[in-house]
Amino acid sequence: MFRIRLLQWSGLAAVLAGLLRGIASFTPTAASAGMQLLYFTIDVLLLLGAIGVYAFQKQETGRCGFVGFLLALIGAGLLLGHDVVNALAFLYPVAAFLFAVGISALAICSWAANTLPRWVSALLIASTILGILGFVVKGLDVLFVISGVIFGIGLIGAGFTVWLQPVR
Numbered sequence: 001m002f003r004i005r006l007l008q009w010s011g012l013a014a015v016l017a018g019l020l021r022g023i024a025s026f027t028p029t030a031a032s033a034g035m036q037l038l039y040f041t042i043d044v045l046l047l048l049g050a051i052g053v054y055a056f057q058k059q060e061t062g063r064c065g066f067v068g069f070l071l072a073l074i075g076a077g078l079l080l081g082h083d084v085v086n087a088l089a090f091l092y093p094v095a096a097f098l099f100a101v102g103i104s105a106l107a108i109c110s111w112a113a114n115t116l117p118r119w120v121s122a123l124l125i126a127s128t129i130l131g132i133l134g135f136v137v138k139g140l141d142v143l144f145v146i147s148g149v150i151f152g153i154g155l156i157g158a159g160f161t162v163w164l165q166p167v168r
Contacts, residue, residue, distance in 0.1 A: 007166035010052020014159025017045035022152025025145045040083040046099070047076040049159055053116075054106060056162045060113035061106065068105030075099025093135070100128040100151075107154075116161055123154030 020042045027035065054061075054069035061068075075098030082092045107124035110116040127147045134144030 004166045007052055007056055008163050010048050011159045011163030013045045014049025014053055015156050017042055017049045018152040018155030018159060022149050025148030043076060043079040043083055050076060052162050053158050057110060057113060057115035060115045061109035065106055065109040068102045068109060071102025072099050075102055100131055104128040116158055120154050120157035123150045127151035127154060
């Protein structure tokens with residue numbers, strides 16, 4: 001029973017992280033105390049949500065899922081480090097990349113194992129592709145915003161799946 005409750009709470013964390021991440025896509029990037037608190041909250045929820053999404057399907061996704069989870073976990077940890085010690089600003093792109101690639105690898109494994117709805121996996125994968133394009137290609141900054149929104153929607157879907165169906 002405790003495991004089920006823990007999974008449900010982590011699913012709720014993923015829903016909240018997705019919601020806040022989607023909203024944050026439209027906020028200014030100024031480094032105010034309020035924005036730093038928002039991103040810290042998002043990153044804590046991302047970490048807790050990623051743990052739950054992985055735990056929900058760890059048997060079915062196997063090693064592939066574990067590698068994706070591990071990359072996402074390292075990325076989330078580095079994002080939290082960036083939030084706490086702003087001097088690590090140079091790590092943000094690396095942390096975000098590791099998290100995005102890790103969550104995408106987990107989404108690919110989820111697709112193959114049919115553990116999450118296909119649209120959830122598709123949105124998480126697409127958000128990584130669009131985010132990388134928006135970051136790398138000059139003039140396509142809007143893709144970075146779109147990436148944040150569709151990532152948020154995908155994470156909300158994953159979170160609701162874990163929250164509402166902690167046992168399959």
